[in-house]
Amino acid sequence: MTDLALSRTPPKRNPHFWRDTLRGYLFILPVVLGLIIWTFGPMLASAYYSLTDYKIVGEPVFVGFKNYVELFTRDRLFGQSLSVTVRYAIMYMVIGQVVSLMIALLLTQRVRGLGIFRTFFYLPIIVPYVASAVLWRYLLNKDFGPINAVLQGLGLPAINWLGSPESALFSMVIMSVWTGAVTTIIYVAGLQHVPDELYDAAKIDGASGVQRFFSVTIPMLSPTIFFNVVTGFIGSFQFFVPAFVMTDGGPVKSTYFYNLNLYEKAFKWLEMGYASAMAWVLFIIILVLTLFIFRSSPLWVYYDGEAQS
Amino acid sequence: MNAATARQSSVTYRSDTAHRRRKQVGMGTVYALLIAGSLLFMLPLIIMVSTSFKSFSEINSYPPTFLPKEWLPNNYPDAWNYQNTDFPRWTANTLLIVAATLPGVVISSSLCAYGFARLRFPGRRLWFMLVLASIMLPPQVTLIPLYILFFRLGWLNTFLPLIVPAWFGGGALNIFLLRQFYMQIPRELDEAAIIDGASHLMIWWRIYVPLSRPALVSVALLTVLGIWNDFFGPLIYLTSPENYTLALGLNMFQGLFVTRTDYMMAISTLMILPMVVMFLLAQRYIVQGFVTSGLK
Numbered sequence: 304m305t306d307l308a309l310s311r312t313p314p315k316r317n318p319h320f321w322r323d324t325l326r327g328y329l330f331i332l333p334v335v336l337g338l339i340i341w342t343f344g345p346m347l348a349s350a351y352y353s354l355t356d357y358k359i360v361g362e363p364v365f366v367g368f369k370n371y372v373e374l375f376t377r378d379r380l381f382g383q384s385l386s387v388t389v390r391y392a393i394m395y396m397v398i399g400q401v402v403s404l405m406i407a408l409l410l411t412q413r414v415r416g417l418g419i420f421r422t423f424f425y426l427p428i429i430v431p432y433v434a435s436a437v438l439w440r441y442l443l444n445k446d447f448g449p450i451n452a453v454l455q456g457l458g459l460p461a462i463n464w465l466g467s468p469e470s471a472l473f474s475m476v477i478m479s480v481w482t483g484a485v486t487t488i489i490y491v492a493g494l495q496h497v498p499d500e501l502y503d504a505a506k507i508d509g510a511s512g513v514q515r516f517f518s519v520t521i522p523m524l525s526p527t528i529f530f531n532v533v534t535g536f537i538g539s540f541q542f543f544v545p546a547f548v549m550t551d552g553g554p555v556k557s558t559y560f561y562n563l564n565l566y567e568k569a570f571k572w573l574e575m576g577y578a579s580a581m582a583w584v585l586f587i588i589i590l591v592l593t594l595f596i597f598r599s600s601p602l603w604v605y606y607d608g609e610a611q612s
Numbered sequence: 613m614n615a616a617t618a619r620q621s622s623v624t625y626r627s628d629t630a631h632r633r634r635k636q637v638g639m640g641t642v643y644a645l646l647i648a649g650s651l652l653f654m655l656p657l658i659i660m661v662s663t664s665f666k667s668f669s670e671i672n673s674y675p676p677t678f679l680p681k682e683w684l685p686n687n688y689p690d691a692w693n694y695q696n697t698d699f700p701r702w703t704a705n706t707l708l709i710v711a712a713t714l715p716g717v718v719i720s721s722s723l724c725a726y727g728f729a730r731l732r733f734p735g736r737r738l739w740f741m742l743v744l745a746s747i748m749l750p751p752q753v754t755l756i757p758l759y760i761l762f763f764r765l766g767w768l769n770t771f772l773p774l775i776v777p778a779w780f781g782g783g784a785l786n787i788f789l790l791r792q793f794y795m796q797i798p799r800e801l802d803e804a805a806i807i808d809g810a811s812h813l814m815i816w817w818r819i820y821v822p823l824s825r826p827a828l829v830s831v832a833l834l835t836v837l838g839i840w841n842d843f844f845g846p847l848i849y850l851t852s853p854e855n856y857t858l859a860l861g862l863n864m865f866q867g868l869f870v871t872r873t874d875y876m877m878a879i880s881t882l883m884i885l886p887m888v889v890m891f892l893l894a895q896r897y898i899v900q901g902f903v904t905s906g907l908k
Contacts, residue, residue, distance in 0.1 A: 323733050326812060330727025331736075333720040334743055334787060337780025342746050345757035352756060359760065406649060412642045422895060423650035426657065429887040431841035433859045434880040437866050438660050441873050449659055452675045481656060485902050492903040540750060544843045548863055565752055570848065575756050582752040589750055 353579035363576060370580035381581070383556050384564035385588075387472065391560070392539035394476045399535060400528070402480050407490030408520075421491075428484040432544035439478045440465065440549050465550055468557035475545050475558060486531050493527030494520070522605040529604045533596055540589055561585060657884075664688070664877035671873045684874075688882070691875035696868065699879065701854060702861035709771050709857065710839050713778040717835045718828055721782030725790035726816045730802065740791075747784045759848060773849040774842075778835075785905045786831045792904055793827040794820055830901030833894055840887060858883050 317323065328335065353370060355363035374381050410421055427435075442450050443464035451461040464474045497520060505515045521528075543562040546552055552559035565585070569578035659678075663671060664687055666680040692699050728740050762773045781787060802815045810818070821828070846857045853864065862883060866876055891898060 323731070327727055327731040327733030327736060330731060330812070330816075331724045331739060333779065334724040334781030334784075335739060337720075337777065338739075338742055338746060341758065341777045341780060342749065342754060345754035345761070346749075348757035348760075349753050349755075359763070409642060409646050409649065412639075412646075414639060414642055414646070420646045420650050421899075422892070423654050425895070425899065426888065426891060427653060429837060429841075429891045430657070430884050431843065431859055431887075433843055433862050433866075434883055435656075437862065437876050437880055438656055441663065441877070442656060442659065447672055447674060447676055449676050456675070481653065488899055488902045537748070537750070547847075548866065562752065569756055569759075575760070579756050582750070582755065586750055586753050589748075593748065 349579045349582060352576050353583050355576040357576040357579075358573045359575055360573075366576070370577050371584070373577075374580060374584060380556070380559065380564055384559045384561045387557065387559055388540060388542065388561040391472055391476065391542060392536055394473065395479055395539055396532065396535055398476055399480050399483055399486060400531060403483065403486040403531070404490050404524075404528075406487050407494055408516075410487070410491050411494040424487060425484045427482050428488075430482060432482070433548055435478060435482055436545045436548035439474070439481075439545075443474055466554060468555050471550055471554060471558045475542075475549075478545060479542075483535075486535065489531055490524070490527060493524050497523040525604045526606060529596070529600055533593060536592065536596070537589055540585060660877050661881050663873060664881045666874055668872070668874050672871075687874050687878045691872075691878040692882070694865070694869070694875060697861065697865055698854065698856075699858070699861060699882075702856050702858050705771070705855060706840060706857045706859075709774050710836055712771065712775045713839055714832060714835055716775070716779030717782035717786060718832055719782075720779055721786035721831060722790055722821065722824070722828065723816065724781050724787045725794055726812070726820055728787065729791045729794035730799075730815075730820075731812065743781070743784045743787055747788075755848070762849065768849060769851045769855055770849075771855070774839075774845050782831075783835075786835070789831060789901065789905045790824065790827055793824050797823055826897060826900070827904070829894065830897045830904070833890060833898050834901045834905075836890070837887060837898070 352363055354365060354367060356366050356369075357363035406424055410417060410424065430438075442448055445451060445461065445463045445466055448464075450464070455461055462470055465471050501519050501523065502515060505519050510518065541562060542560050543566065546558045546560045546563050547566070550558045552563050561581075565578050565581045568574045568581060662679055665683045665685065666677070666687075667682060667684055670677060670681055724743075728736060728743075758773070759768075762768055765772075767773050767776075797820060801819055802812075805815050805819060841859060842857070843859045843863070846860045847863075850856055850860060853861075856864065862876075862879055865879060869875065
């Protein structure tokens with residue numbers, strides 16, 4: 304009732320200012336408390352721990368930037384785990400996005416039975432990482448695995464997928480593409496928002512299918528591609544379970560992901576201060592790279608609204 | 613004139629068939645790719661189920677068979693009751709965590725979403741930005757202080773670290789998803805209710821909760837899926853085997869009996885079965901949940 308009038312007057316003159324404020328905060332109280340208790344408080348604590356020597360038993364001892372200096376100068380495993388993670392992220396980014404986009408294009412064609420095909424392609428998202436790790440270790444088994452049997456049936460050499468440092472990381476990329484249907488789902492939603500008129504107009508202009516893909520689909524889809532690249536990238540830095548379950552970081556640390564390294568520092572060696580420093584380095588890397596992708600986005604992301612301005 | 617129209621129509625007729633033929637070839641290719649691709653994506657799951665019925669010796673012989681030579685349904689009870697494992701208990705633990713977490717997620721994320729979507733108060737924008745920003749924060753940053761906090765509280769090796777935080781807002785993505793939904797509900801509805809003297813809590817409960825049922829179902833299903841499949845949380849906080857969840861149990865099983873592929877596939881099949889059923893029954897809601905929390 305009074306809300307309409309109130310929205311035009313400054314909040315000071317609102318006679319119910321305190322009541323409205325209190326009511327608003329009561330509704331969002333759970334998340335306000337949650338952010339303070341489970342996010343901001345721990346962030347501050349973690350920033351402090353990263354400057355200490357802390358083994359859980361006993362009190363944290365302040366050591367300044369010693370942990371950070373050690374990470375960047377002496378710790379070889381840190382560099383190795385970072386490089387493994389970045390290589391995985393790039394491979395997954397390229398292969399995952401291309402495969403997902405191709406599937407999404409197929410799943411938005413006007414053919415019968417699309418519902419069933421979508422179910423088939425989406426179903427692997429419900430498989431938990433532990434189960435898919437167990438499954439793929441069998442599929443990729445060097446001696447008895449079905450994948451090598453098919454390769455040998457085709458006259459190709461068997462590959463020691465998870466057993467050799469050259470292919471272990473790539474095996475995990477394959478597995479992630481299989482479970483990564485969320486990317487496909489988001490591409491399908493994005494493709495459904497591309498207006499048909501654009502395709503019709505391009506057809507009238509005589510554009511071929513390939514031309515329509517590059518001059519209509521890709522530009523109109525670029526915000527979706529942008530979103531998937533950012534989330535896929537952040538997701539790559541969370542990669543943990545398959546490396547933990549399937550390979551334990553091996554062989555010769557070729558799948559020793561950053562997160563696995565951090566987990567071992569914290570929960571195997573109880574180096575809580577050192578692991579906190581690793582978490583902050585990770586946070587800053589993600590922050591810088593995400594900002595970089597955001598800043599570069601005007602160069603390659605096309606937003607619909609710009610057409611009018 | 614007759615001849616002219618005849619020629620004209622035959623021309624259009626010819627180009628029409630040419631067009632249709634090309635279109636059919638195109639559709640044929642699309643079907644071929646769809647069938648080949650979906651087979652490829654389903655194959656790992658088909659092999660998982662088929663392997664779960666094979667004998668140990670059949671799995672470890674070359675070349676591998678596609679379907680079992682001899683079907684062994686007994687692999688299932690054998691794996692389920694394997695020595696030094698307790699799958700019934702691990703299933704019960706997982707269900708308990710789901711049951712204790714789910715209401716917290718649905719109620720608290722819905723209340724917060726209502727506050728952000730409908731109420732005006734100073735700081736609303738700031739807090740909503742903070743909620744969104746928390747999505748970008750890698751969980752590793754808070755991992756260690758939270759572990760120490762739960763250690764001090766004496767909550768390690770209990771389900772509390774997995775349950776209690778969910779009651780505080782129910783996850784930033786869920787708040788975001790529900791807020792998006794609430795913004796689309798016409799405001800006239802609550803303005804009419806306010807004139808009738810309804811409080812905001814009543815409006816939330818009587819209007820927004822019923823109208824947002826599809827979105828709440830999405831949130832609930834994604835939550836169940838997330839808890840059922842969660843590995844990292846239980847790995848950190850649950851230490852003794854009697855407290856394990858299914859995901860941890862399967863991991864322990866594969867660590868102890870790494871060669872028993874038959875049993876591992878049986879347990880994996882059992883573990884994913886409820887989620888497969890859920891997905892087939894409610895695919896629409898699950899997909900919509902991923903889309904809404906994924907797009908702006």
